[in-house]
Amino acid sequence: MQIAVSGGKGGTGKSTVAVNLAVALKKLGTELTFADLDVEAPNDHLLLGVELANEEPVMQFMPRFDYSKCIKCRKCAEVCEEHAIITMRDGTPFLMPNLCSGCRACEIVCPVSGAILEGQRLIGHTYVTKTPYGFTLVTGKLMEGEERSMPLVVAAKKKAQAIREGLLFIDTAAGTGNTVSKAIEFSDLLIAVTEPTPLGIHDTELILELGKLMGIPTWVVINRADLGEKEKVHGLARKYGADVVAEIPYSENIVRSYVEGKPIVLTGYPEAEIFTGLAKKVLESLGGGE
């Protein structure tokens, strides 16, 4: 089983919902592994109040040229969709490492065996952190200055799949680009966290559209439900056949727990109930979890 939590734009409270829901699910006895696939700005560890551990480099292929063998045919440069290889006037290829996505297309087309050698480049890290809540957190973190987050999303997701125990619980990046699709791919349930502001409503439609295109049953959680026009969110959810499963009021307690890195679901505040209720709904829909 796999569940993804996403939201059209940043700042909707997606991570807060993800973290609290994961803790609540575990409290109810569900085994799970939590994957933070927001590789450009991974923050779930901060919200969980843990330090990232077990760092492992994510290396990516990059071509190295053996100029004694290269016949300067330019084929590698022509095939590179990232335009990461430039050629001199005489055809000598050069790599611009930042642009390379590691796809190996250049290596595949090079007609001279040994002209392109295996080079490796560090593009980020994965972390596997034991949390005090009884589940493991897998985090992907892209290096600053790297253009492409897709390879890191793929690496971090693989890592999470490899060590997973029970449910795979995924927090994605904001937006609806293809790295978000990659993160939510193969989910049994997508939980879209939204805000009833005009901006939130605009982005909600996009994430619902993505869920529909990917054929994943989608739920909507309305955060800061008392700020704005939540009826519009309900309307959109109906249009996409998605259920609105929870409404979270704007709450100073939630802001405080966010700031302090303590999941609110473990407190006695009334807001804790919302997340526990949501976790129960998730378990029901998944037939008691795994």
Place this chain on the structure above:
Amino acid sequence: MQIAIASGKGGVGKSTITASLLYLLKDRYSFVAVDADAEAPNLGLLLGVTEWEEEREHIGAKVARINTESCVRCGICYERCPYGCIYIDDDGNYVVNELTCEGCNVCGLVCPVAGTINLEEVRSGIIRKTTTKYGFPLISAQLDVGKPESGKLVTEEKEWASKLMKELNLEHMIVDSAAGIGCQVIASLGGADVAILIAEPTPASLSDVQRAYKVVQHFREPAYLIINKADINPGFRGLHEWAEREGIPILGEIPYDRTIPESMVMLRPVVEAFPNSRASEAIRKIAERIAEEILG
């Protein structure tokens, strides 16, 4: 001059503050505004834009397509796709998931049956231009759902903005950068003369803005910091300590103020909707410092 406003992640109030700064600076300076958050553009909404004067489709993303008729189902493409974007459907056909494909063409190169896999250009989004009711032009983009290459959309937006600057004889380009640190942000910050970073006093936002700052350093641009929701976490000194260490001047601090979300719901800059609120006063001071220290 080109100024980029960035935060490392959405949700810290970057666009609301940008909208207010644009509003406050519009009478003294001429500029074009660029909303470079192609995955969740909202500067237009915040400036009350309802209609666009000109729209251009951006064709440029590439995705692979498999011709099921000629495919011999050898599975080589499935094995070799670096991002795992090929799957086998219920009828046993090899199919590309266009919502995750990066368009690298590796599958096409390894497929033994010529012409079976083709890389096709598809629309990746739309770029549009309008003149806001405040008089300055705005360029904004929207990436299509599940498409790669949002950075290229941003690059094209900025090219359009540069052309407008020449045509209309504008002094500045003000770019509201995307969230994250990937290609969109690199495209947003690349070529800027100055970066203004916005963060809130939480460990998460500090971590995000530090990562954005590394991208800024990469371009060797001078940076400034604005602290939003400055009073939500009184014990937290992380932003100040970091800014001091790095020698990043703090342009100002904006208190948490409910008039900000309320102005968002009204789709107006907070300095226009609630000119006397605490947040508006703080933003006005920041605009003054930007005028003095950056725009001159």
